[in-house]
């Protein structure tokens with residue numbers, strides 16, 4: 001039980017305290033790279049009361065320079081997908097599993113996911129979204145494992161655009177896996193797939 005003299009912190013205060021912990025996380029394998037490059041950690045941003053929480057993989061160069069998630073080329077695509085369903089960034093919450101930029105935009109290592117995922121779990125517990133929409137394979141696999149979602153196939157090609165009810169400590173919510181918005185730069189056919197999946201997301205929200 002908390003001390004009755006302690007003021008109850010609102011979501012924004014709780015998120016900001018958590019962000020400070022990430023900023024000070026010198027035990028992270030990516031901390032030295034951040035400092036050497038004068039980068040910022042990228043905690044996440046958006047509406048703390050959002051119904052939809054988007055979870056991507058890890059920041060790229062522009063994100064690490066600004067301290068904001070999804071502000072580069074993939075972010076522009078995410079913005080236009082949001083706009084296509086009449087949403088703005090301010091309506092949703094956007095974050096990543098890994099909160100510092102991996103060198104050369106390589107895939108995050110398991111050890112990095114282990115270091116940063118407790119912060120993601122805290123963010124989910126604070127925001128209590130109605131929908132967790134993952135962007136790409138890494139976030140999708142993490143959420144499937146975290147909530148032990150009984151998917152028949154863990155392949156994004158099989159389960160993207162499918163909504164699944166998951167029990168959390170704050171009630172049942174929807175898990176909705178999506179392709180990463182950058183996937184269309186490598187495979188143009190995915191553009192239509194993402195468009196359709198966002199239309200489905202709009203109906204769920």
Ligand code: URA
Nearest residue numbers: 056057058059069070
């Ligand atoms: N890709 C991600 O997964 N996250 C970002 O913030 C930017 C690009």
